[in-house]
Amino acid sequence: MLSFEENEQLVRTGPGTPMGTLMRRYWIPALFSTSLPEPDCAPVRVKLLNEKLVAFRDTDGRIGLFDERCPHRNASMFFGRNEENGLRCVYHGWKFDIEGNCVDMPSEPPESNFKRKVKIESYPCMERGGVVWAYMGPAELKPAFPELEWTLVPESHRFATRHIQECNWLQAFEGGFDTSHVSFLHRGDVPAGGDRVLPQRYEVLPKEFGFVSAAGRAGKPGELNWMANVMFMPFHKLISRHGGPDAAIGAHAWVPVDDENCMIYSIEYHPERPLREKEMERSKNWRYIHAEPIPGTDRTVANRSNDYLINRGVQKSGKSFTGMPGFGVQDCGIQESMGSISDRTREHLGRSDTVVIRLRRQLLEALNSMAQGLPLPGMRPESYRVRSAGFTLPESESFESSVDDFIRADARAPEAA
Numbered sequence: 001m002l003s004f005e006e007n008e009q010l011v012r013t014g015p016g017t018p019m020g021t022l023m024r025r026y027w028i029p030a031l032f033s034t035s036l037p038e039p040d041c042a043p044v045r046v047k048l049l050n051e052k053l054v055a056f057r058d059t060d061g062r063i064g065l066f067d068e069r070c071p072h073r074n075a076s077m078f079f080g081r082n083e084e085n086g087l088r089c090v091y092h093g094w095k096f097d098i099e100g101n102c103v104d105m106p107s108e109p110p111e112s113n114f115k116r117k118v119k120i121e122s123y124p125c126m127e128r129g130g131v132v133w134a135y136m137g138p139a140e141l142k143p144a145f146p147e148l149e150w151t152l153v154p155e156s157h158r159f160a161t162r163h164i165q166e167c168n169w170l171q172a173f174e175g176g177f178d179t180s181h182v183s184f185l186h187r188g189d190v191p192a193g194g195d196r197v198l199p200q201r202y203e204v205l206p207k208e209f210g211f212v213s214a215a216g217r218a219g220k221p222g223e224l225n226w227m228a229n230v231m232f233m234p235f236h237k238l239i240s241r242h243g244g245p246d247a248a249i250g251a252h253a254w255v256p257v258d259d260e261n262c263m264i265y266s267i268e269y270h271p272e273r274p275l276r277e278k279e280m281e282r283s284k285n286w287r288y289i290h291a292e293p294i295p296g297t298d299r300t301v302a303n304r305s306n307d308y309l310i311n312r313g314v315q316k317s318g319k320s321f322t323g324m325p326g327f328g329v330q331d332c333g334i335q336e337s338m339g340s341i342s343d344r345t346r347e348h349l350g351r352s353d354t355v356v357i358r359l360r361r362q363l364l365e366a367l368n369s370m371a372q373g374l375p376l377p378g379m380r381p382e383s384y385r386v387r388s389a390g391f392t393l394p395e396s397e398s399f400e401s402s403v404d405d406f407i408r409a410d411a412r413a414p415e416a417a
Protein backbone atom coordinates (compact mmCIF):
# COMPACT_ATOMS: atom_id res chain seq x y z
CA MET A 1 0.00 0.00 0.00
CA LEU A 2 1.13 3.54 -0.72
CA SER A 3 -0.05 6.86 0.64
CA PHE A 4 -2.17 8.96 -1.69
CA GLU A 5 0.76 11.35 -2.13
CA GLU A 6 3.24 8.59 -2.97
CA ASN A 7 0.83 7.12 -5.48
CA GLU A 8 0.35 10.49 -7.13
CA GLN A 9 4.13 10.97 -7.32
CA LEU A 10 4.57 7.69 -9.16
CA VAL A 11 1.65 7.67 -11.57
CA ARG A 12 1.65 11.23 -12.99
CA THR A 13 4.02 11.83 -15.89
CA GLY A 14 3.01 15.20 -17.32
CA PRO A 15 5.53 18.09 -17.55
CA GLY A 16 6.60 19.29 -14.11
CA THR A 17 5.39 16.22 -12.19
CA PRO A 18 8.04 14.29 -10.21
CA MET A 19 7.79 11.08 -12.26
CA GLY A 20 7.35 13.04 -15.48
CA THR A 21 10.55 14.93 -14.72
CA LEU A 22 12.38 11.70 -13.86
CA MET A 23 11.28 9.93 -17.04
CA ARG A 24 12.36 12.91 -19.12
CA ARG A 25 15.94 12.16 -18.00
CA TYR A 26 15.89 8.92 -20.07
CA TRP A 27 15.45 8.08 -23.77
CA ILE A 28 11.80 7.22 -24.42
CA PRO A 29 10.42 4.95 -27.21
CA ALA A 30 8.17 7.19 -29.31
CA LEU A 31 7.18 5.11 -32.38
CA PHE A 32 8.43 2.42 -34.73
CA SER A 33 10.81 3.64 -37.44
CA THR A 34 8.53 1.97 -40.00
CA SER A 35 5.77 4.46 -39.12
CA LEU A 36 7.89 7.04 -40.95
CA PRO A 37 8.92 4.82 -43.86
CA GLU A 38 10.68 7.34 -46.15
CA PRO A 39 11.97 10.92 -46.37
CA ASP A 40 9.22 13.55 -46.58
CA CYS A 41 6.47 11.02 -45.81
CA ALA A 42 3.32 11.98 -43.95
CA PRO A 43 3.83 13.13 -40.34
CA VAL A 44 2.29 11.08 -37.53
CA ARG A 45 0.74 12.04 -34.22
CA VAL A 46 2.56 10.83 -31.11
CA LYS A 47 1.48 11.22 -27.50
CA LEU A 48 4.18 10.75 -24.87
CA LEU A 49 4.11 11.55 -21.15
CA ASN A 50 0.90 13.56 -21.61
CA GLU A 51 2.35 15.69 -24.41
CA LYS A 52 0.73 15.84 -27.82
CA LEU A 53 3.47 15.70 -30.45
CA VAL A 54 4.01 15.26 -34.17
CA ALA A 55 6.83 13.19 -35.66
CA PHE A 56 8.15 13.47 -39.21
CA ARG A 57 11.10 12.30 -41.31
CA ASP A 58 12.74 15.11 -43.22
CA THR A 59 14.26 15.11 -46.72
CA ASP A 60 17.60 13.86 -45.35
CA GLY A 61 15.90 11.03 -43.46
CA ARG A 62 16.30 12.64 -40.04
CA ILE A 63 13.52 12.53 -37.48
CA GLY A 64 11.81 15.62 -36.07
CA LEU A 65 9.50 15.51 -33.06
CA PHE A 66 7.52 18.68 -32.35
CA ASP A 67 4.89 19.99 -30.03
CA GLU A 68 1.73 19.42 -32.06
CA ARG A 69 0.77 23.10 -31.80
CA CYS A 70 2.27 25.62 -34.16
CA PRO A 71 3.82 28.47 -32.12
CA HIS A 72 2.07 31.02 -34.36
CA ARG A 73 -1.57 30.41 -33.38
CA ASN A 74 -1.72 26.76 -32.25
CA ALA A 75 -2.82 25.02 -35.46
CA SER A 76 -1.92 21.33 -35.55
CA MET A 77 1.37 20.56 -37.24
CA PHE A 78 -0.04 17.11 -38.03
CA PHE A 79 -1.71 18.67 -41.08
CA GLY A 80 1.60 20.23 -42.10
CA ARG A 81 3.43 19.86 -45.40
CA ASN A 82 6.61 17.82 -45.06
CA GLU A 83 8.87 19.50 -47.57
CA GLU A 84 12.59 20.27 -48.15
CA ASN A 85 13.97 19.53 -44.72
CA GLY A 86 11.18 21.02 -42.69
CA LEU A 87 7.54 20.78 -41.68
CA ARG A 88 5.38 23.67 -42.85
CA CYS A 89 2.20 24.64 -41.02
CA VAL A 90 -0.62 24.84 -43.55
CA TYR A 91 -2.46 27.67 -41.76
CA HIS A 92 -0.06 30.55 -42.56
CA GLY A 93 2.93 28.70 -43.97
CA TRP A 94 5.48 28.91 -41.14
CA LYS A 95 8.12 26.24 -41.63
CA PHE A 96 10.36 24.57 -39.03
CA ASP A 97 13.43 22.33 -39.31
CA ILE A 98 13.93 19.24 -37.11
CA GLU A 99 15.63 21.34 -34.44
CA GLY A 100 12.55 23.53 -34.21
CA ASN A 101 14.07 26.60 -35.90
CA CYS A 102 11.66 28.66 -37.97
CA VAL A 103 13.28 28.61 -41.42
CA ASP A 104 10.50 30.35 -43.34
CA MET A 105 7.75 32.79 -42.34
CA PRO A 106 6.04 33.82 -45.59
CA SER A 107 3.17 35.62 -43.81
CA GLU A 108 5.54 38.33 -42.50
CA PRO A 109 7.29 41.05 -44.57
CA PRO A 110 10.59 39.89 -46.10
CA GLU A 111 12.58 42.43 -44.04
CA SER A 112 11.17 41.09 -40.75
CA ASN A 113 13.54 39.17 -38.47
CA PHE A 114 10.61 37.80 -36.43
CA LYS A 115 11.28 34.26 -37.63
CA ARG A 116 14.63 34.26 -35.84
CA LYS A 117 12.84 34.80 -32.54
CA VAL A 118 10.35 31.97 -32.90
CA LYS A 119 10.98 28.29 -32.28
CA ILE A 120 8.69 25.31 -32.06
CA GLU A 121 9.29 23.04 -29.06
CA SER A 122 11.23 20.06 -30.47
CA TYR A 123 12.83 16.99 -28.93
CA PRO A 124 16.01 15.25 -30.13
CA CYS A 125 15.42 11.75 -31.49
CA MET A 126 17.51 8.78 -32.48
CA GLU A 127 16.66 5.48 -34.12
CA ARG A 128 17.74 2.29 -32.39
CA GLY A 129 16.42 -1.22 -32.77
CA GLY A 130 13.71 -0.21 -35.24
CA VAL A 131 12.32 2.34 -32.78
CA VAL A 132 12.47 6.14 -32.75
CA TRP A 133 13.52 7.27 -29.26
CA ALA A 134 13.01 10.77 -27.92
CA TYR A 135 14.80 12.70 -25.23
CA MET A 136 12.42 15.16 -23.58
CA GLY A 137 14.57 16.44 -20.71
CA PRO A 138 17.01 19.31 -20.23
CA ALA A 139 19.65 19.35 -23.00
CA GLU A 140 22.54 19.61 -20.54
CA LEU A 141 21.47 16.38 -18.80
CA LYS A 142 20.96 14.24 -21.92
CA PRO A 143 22.49 10.80 -21.32
CA ALA A 144 24.18 8.62 -23.93
CA PHE A 145 21.84 5.98 -25.35
CA PRO A 146 21.43 2.93 -23.08
CA GLU A 147 22.95 -0.24 -24.55
CA LEU A 148 19.82 -2.35 -24.36
CA GLU A 149 20.77 -5.53 -26.13
CA TRP A 150 17.62 -5.77 -28.22
CA THR A 151 18.44 -2.39 -29.78
CA LEU A 152 21.94 -3.54 -30.76
CA VAL A 153 21.23 -6.81 -32.57
CA PRO A 154 20.60 -6.93 -36.36
CA GLU A 155 17.00 -6.59 -37.52
CA SER A 156 16.80 -10.31 -38.33
CA HIS A 157 17.42 -11.14 -34.65
CA ARG A 158 14.46 -9.13 -33.40
CA PHE A 159 10.67 -9.02 -33.67
CA ALA A 160 8.64 -6.25 -32.07
CA THR A 161 4.99 -5.30 -31.69
CA ARG A 162 3.23 -2.67 -29.63
CA HIS A 163 -0.25 -2.05 -28.30
CA ILE A 164 -2.08 0.43 -26.11
CA GLN A 165 -3.25 -0.53 -22.67
CA GLU A 166 -6.02 1.64 -21.28
CA CYS A 167 -4.68 2.24 -17.80
CA ASN A 168 -1.88 4.03 -16.02
CA TRP A 169 1.64 2.91 -16.90
CA LEU A 170 2.58 1.90 -13.35
CA GLN A 171 0.01 -0.83 -12.77
CA ALA A 172 0.94 -2.33 -16.15
CA PHE A 173 4.65 -2.13 -15.29
CA GLU A 174 4.01 -3.66 -11.87
CA GLY A 175 2.14 -6.49 -13.58
CA GLY A 176 5.33 -7.30 -15.46
CA PHE A 177 7.14 -7.88 -12.17
CA ASP A 178 4.26 -9.48 -10.27
CA THR A 179 5.84 -12.86 -9.69
CA SER A 180 2.91 -14.83 -8.36
CA HIS A 181 0.20 -13.94 -10.88
CA VAL A 182 1.75 -16.25 -13.47
CA SER A 183 0.61 -19.23 -11.39
CA PHE A 184 -2.99 -17.93 -11.51
CA LEU A 185 -3.89 -15.41 -14.19
CA HIS A 186 -1.97 -17.25 -16.92
CA ARG A 187 -2.64 -20.78 -15.69
CA GLY A 188 -3.63 -22.94 -18.62
CA ASP A 189 -1.57 -20.82 -21.00
CA VAL A 190 1.81 -21.32 -19.33
CA PRO A 191 3.78 -23.95 -21.25
CA ALA A 192 5.01 -26.93 -19.27
CA GLY A 193 7.47 -25.60 -16.73
CA GLY A 194 8.08 -24.47 -13.22
CA ASP A 195 5.95 -21.33 -13.25
CA ARG A 196 2.88 -23.23 -12.09
CA VAL A 197 4.49 -23.86 -8.72
CA LEU A 198 4.37 -21.06 -6.15
CA PRO A 199 7.83 -19.64 -5.52
CA GLN A 200 9.64 -20.54 -2.31
CA ARG A 201 11.95 -17.57 -2.35
CA TYR A 202 11.91 -14.06 -3.76
CA GLU A 203 14.98 -11.97 -4.42
CA VAL A 204 15.31 -8.36 -5.53
CA LEU A 205 18.82 -7.01 -6.01
CA PRO A 206 19.31 -3.31 -6.77
CA LYS A 207 21.73 -2.78 -9.66
CA GLU A 208 23.21 0.22 -11.41
CA PHE A 209 20.64 -0.13 -14.23
CA GLY A 210 17.60 -0.83 -12.00
CA PHE A 211 17.28 -4.25 -10.39
CA VAL A 212 17.22 -8.00 -10.90
CA SER A 213 14.21 -9.77 -9.42
CA ALA A 214 13.86 -13.51 -9.17
CA ALA A 215 11.60 -16.23 -7.92
CA GLY A 216 13.08 -19.53 -6.76
CA ARG A 217 10.80 -22.52 -7.18
CA ALA A 218 11.38 -26.04 -5.91
CA GLY A 219 13.14 -28.25 -8.46
CA LYS A 220 14.89 -31.55 -7.81
CA PRO A 221 15.42 -32.24 -4.10
CA GLY A 222 17.93 -29.76 -2.70
CA GLU A 223 17.71 -27.43 -5.71
CA LEU A 224 15.89 -24.24 -6.63
CA ASN A 225 14.97 -23.21 -10.16
CA TRP A 226 15.49 -19.47 -10.45
CA MET A 227 13.76 -17.29 -13.01
CA ALA A 228 15.50 -13.92 -13.06
CA ASN A 229 13.85 -10.85 -14.61
CA VAL A 230 15.71 -7.64 -15.28
CA MET A 231 14.28 -4.17 -14.62
CA PHE A 232 15.97 -1.30 -16.44
CA MET A 233 15.18 2.28 -15.54
CA PRO A 234 12.73 3.73 -16.05
CA PHE A 235 10.17 1.23 -17.46
CA HIS A 236 11.91 -1.68 -19.21
CA LYS A 237 11.89 -5.38 -18.52
CA LEU A 238 13.69 -8.46 -19.77
CA ILE A 239 11.55 -11.54 -19.15
CA SER A 240 13.31 -14.44 -17.47
CA ARG A 241 14.75 -16.75 -20.09
CA HIS A 242 12.92 -20.05 -20.52
CA GLY A 243 14.28 -22.98 -22.49
CA GLY A 244 18.06 -22.88 -22.06
CA PRO A 245 20.90 -20.75 -23.42
CA ASP A 246 19.69 -20.89 -27.03
CA ALA A 247 16.24 -19.54 -26.18
CA ALA A 248 15.12 -16.16 -27.46
CA ILE A 249 14.64 -13.41 -24.87
CA GLY A 250 11.46 -11.40 -24.36
CA ALA A 251 11.54 -7.70 -23.50
CA HIS A 252 8.94 -5.04 -22.77
CA ALA A 253 8.78 -1.30 -22.31
CA TRP A 254 5.74 0.35 -20.71
CA VAL A 255 5.70 3.89 -22.03
CA PRO A 256 3.20 6.38 -20.60
CA VAL A 257 1.01 7.92 -23.29
CA ASP A 258 -0.90 9.95 -20.71
CA ASP A 259 -1.90 9.14 -17.13
CA GLU A 260 -4.66 6.75 -18.22
CA ASN A 261 -3.01 4.99 -21.16
CA CYS A 262 0.34 3.38 -21.83
CA MET A 263 2.02 1.92 -24.91
CA ILE A 264 3.48 -1.53 -24.39
CA TYR A 265 6.36 -2.48 -26.67
CA SER A 266 6.90 -6.25 -26.78
CA ILE A 267 10.15 -7.52 -28.24
CA GLU A 268 11.45 -11.01 -28.89
CA TYR A 269 15.16 -11.17 -29.71
CA HIS A 270 18.12 -13.49 -29.85
CA PRO A 271 21.56 -12.08 -29.03
CA GLU A 272 23.50 -14.26 -31.48
CA ARG A 273 21.34 -15.48 -34.32
CA PRO A 274 18.31 -14.59 -36.45
CA LEU A 275 14.97 -15.47 -34.93
CA ARG A 276 13.39 -18.58 -36.29
CA GLU A 277 9.96 -18.45 -37.88
CA LYS A 278 8.75 -20.63 -35.04
CA GLU A 279 9.94 -18.10 -32.46
CA MET A 280 8.18 -15.22 -34.16
CA GLU A 281 5.06 -17.38 -34.44
CA ARG A 282 5.24 -17.95 -30.72
CA SER A 283 5.46 -14.24 -30.15
CA LYS A 284 2.51 -13.55 -32.42
CA ASN A 285 0.24 -16.46 -31.66
CA TRP A 286 0.99 -17.83 -28.26
CA ARG A 287 1.88 -14.94 -26.05
CA TYR A 288 0.13 -12.04 -27.71
CA ILE A 289 -2.85 -13.71 -29.30
CA HIS A 290 -5.60 -11.11 -29.65
CA ALA A 291 -3.18 -8.55 -28.25
CA GLU A 292 -2.38 -7.94 -31.91
CA PRO A 293 -3.51 -4.45 -32.86
CA ILE A 294 -6.57 -3.89 -35.00
CA PRO A 295 -4.96 -3.07 -38.39
CA GLY A 296 -4.00 0.57 -38.66
CA THR A 297 -4.34 1.18 -34.91
CA ASP A 298 -2.54 0.39 -31.66
CA ARG A 299 -5.77 -0.86 -30.11
CA THR A 300 -6.06 -4.58 -29.57
CA VAL A 301 -8.66 -6.93 -31.00
CA ALA A 302 -9.67 -8.06 -27.50
CA ASN A 303 -10.29 -4.97 -25.40
CA ARG A 304 -12.41 -3.38 -22.72
CA SER A 305 -15.36 -2.86 -25.06
CA ASN A 306 -15.77 -6.62 -25.67
CA ASP A 307 -14.71 -7.82 -22.18
CA TYR A 308 -11.46 -9.06 -23.70
CA LEU A 309 -13.34 -11.85 -25.52
CA ILE A 310 -13.74 -13.74 -22.26
CA ASN A 311 -15.13 -17.24 -22.82
CA ARG A 312 -16.92 -18.41 -19.68
CA GLY A 313 -17.11 -21.99 -20.95
CA VAL A 314 -13.33 -22.14 -21.27
CA GLN A 315 -13.00 -20.50 -17.86
CA LYS A 316 -15.33 -23.08 -16.29
CA SER A 317 -13.59 -25.99 -17.98
CA GLY A 318 -10.29 -24.96 -16.36
CA LYS A 319 -8.44 -25.11 -19.68
CA SER A 320 -7.67 -21.47 -19.00
CA PHE A 321 -7.91 -19.87 -15.56
CA THR A 322 -9.44 -16.68 -17.00
CA GLY A 323 -11.15 -17.74 -20.21
CA MET A 324 -9.40 -14.75 -21.82
CA PRO A 325 -7.31 -15.55 -24.88
CA GLY A 326 -3.54 -15.27 -24.42
CA PHE A 327 -1.03 -13.72 -22.02
CA GLY A 328 -1.18 -10.20 -23.33
CA VAL A 329 -4.96 -10.01 -23.15
CA GLN A 330 -5.05 -11.53 -19.67
CA ASP A 331 -2.55 -8.97 -18.37
CA CYS A 332 -4.24 -6.12 -20.14
CA GLY A 333 -7.76 -7.08 -19.09
CA ILE A 334 -7.01 -7.57 -15.43
CA GLN A 335 -4.76 -4.51 -15.11
CA GLU A 336 -7.33 -2.28 -16.78
CA SER A 337 -9.96 -3.69 -14.40
CA MET A 338 -8.00 -2.13 -11.48
CA GLY A 339 -9.20 1.30 -12.64
CA SER A 340 -7.60 3.86 -14.93
CA ILE A 341 -5.25 4.70 -12.07
CA SER A 342 -5.15 2.04 -9.39
CA ASP A 343 -5.88 3.36 -5.89
CA ARG A 344 -2.93 1.91 -3.98
CA THR A 345 -4.14 3.30 -0.65
CA ARG A 346 -6.65 0.44 -0.39
CA GLU A 347 -4.33 -2.48 -1.15
CA HIS A 348 -3.35 -5.36 1.17
CA LEU A 349 0.09 -6.52 0.14
CA GLY A 350 1.52 -9.92 1.07
CA ARG A 351 4.82 -11.70 0.75
CA SER A 352 4.10 -12.55 -2.87
CA ASP A 353 4.06 -8.80 -3.59
CA THR A 354 7.72 -8.45 -2.58
CA VAL A 355 8.91 -7.47 -6.05
CA VAL A 356 6.09 -4.98 -6.59
CA ILE A 357 6.90 -3.33 -3.25
CA ARG A 358 10.58 -3.12 -4.15
CA LEU A 359 9.83 -1.77 -7.59
CA ARG A 360 7.86 1.10 -6.05
CA ARG A 361 10.63 1.72 -3.55
CA GLN A 362 13.20 1.82 -6.31
CA LEU A 363 11.20 4.44 -8.20
CA LEU A 364 10.55 6.50 -5.05
CA GLU A 365 14.28 6.38 -4.27
CA ALA A 366 15.09 7.55 -7.79
CA LEU A 367 12.66 10.46 -7.31
CA ASN A 368 14.37 11.25 -4.06
CA SER A 369 17.83 11.16 -5.67
CA MET A 370 16.62 13.48 -8.41
CA ALA A 371 15.17 15.93 -5.89
CA GLN A 372 18.52 16.00 -4.06
CA GLY A 373 20.57 16.34 -7.24
CA LEU A 374 22.19 12.93 -6.72
CA PRO A 375 23.16 10.58 -9.59
CA LEU A 376 20.27 8.60 -11.09
CA PRO A 377 20.31 4.86 -11.79
CA GLY A 378 20.69 3.77 -15.41
CA MET A 379 22.72 6.73 -16.65
CA ARG A 380 25.76 4.68 -17.74
CA PRO A 381 24.91 3.08 -21.11
CA GLU A 382 27.14 0.01 -20.59
CA SER A 383 25.29 -0.86 -17.40
CA TYR A 384 22.36 -2.05 -19.56
CA ARG A 385 24.42 -4.88 -21.04
CA VAL A 386 22.82 -7.71 -19.13
CA ARG A 387 20.35 -10.46 -19.96
CA SER A 388 17.55 -12.12 -18.11
CA ALA A 389 18.17 -15.73 -17.13
CA GLY A 390 16.74 -19.00 -15.89
CA PHE A 391 19.03 -21.32 -13.94
CA THR A 392 19.22 -23.90 -11.18
CA LEU A 393 21.24 -23.57 -7.98
CA PRO A 394 21.69 -25.80 -4.95
CA GLU A 395 19.30 -24.58 -2.25
CA SER A 396 22.25 -23.68 -0.05
CA GLU A 397 23.87 -21.43 -2.67
CA SER A 398 23.37 -17.70 -2.44
CA PHE A 399 21.39 -16.20 -5.30
CA GLU A 400 23.08 -12.87 -4.83
CA SER A 401 26.60 -14.14 -5.30
CA SER A 402 25.71 -16.29 -8.35
CA VAL A 403 23.30 -14.19 -10.38
CA ASP A 404 25.87 -11.91 -12.07
CA ASP A 405 27.43 -14.92 -13.81
CA PHE A 406 24.11 -15.72 -15.46
CA ILE A 407 22.98 -12.26 -16.53
CA ARG A 408 26.23 -11.04 -18.09
CA ALA A 409 25.82 -10.15 -21.78
CA ASP A 410 28.29 -9.93 -24.63
CA ALA A 411 26.45 -7.33 -26.62
CA ARG A 412 27.89 -5.93 -29.79
CA ALA A 413 29.29 -2.43 -30.10
CA PRO A 414 26.54 0.13 -30.63
CA GLU A 415 25.69 1.11 -34.18
CA ALA A 416 26.76 4.53 -35.31
CA ALA A 417 24.41 7.32 -34.22
Ligand code: FES
Binds near residue numbers: 075
Ligand atom coordinates in the same frame (compact mmCIF):
# COMPACT_ATOMS: atom_id res chain seq x y z
S1 FES B 1 -0.91 28.74 -37.00
FE1 FES B 1 0.79 27.85 -37.97
S2 FES B 1 1.47 29.32 -39.35
FE2 FES B 1 -0.23 30.23 -38.38
Ligand SMILES: [Fe+2]
Binds near residue numbers: 175181182186327331
Ligand atom coordinates in the same frame (compact mmCIF):
# COMPACT_ATOMS: atom_id res chain seq x y z
FE1 LIG C 1 1.31 -11.54 -16.92
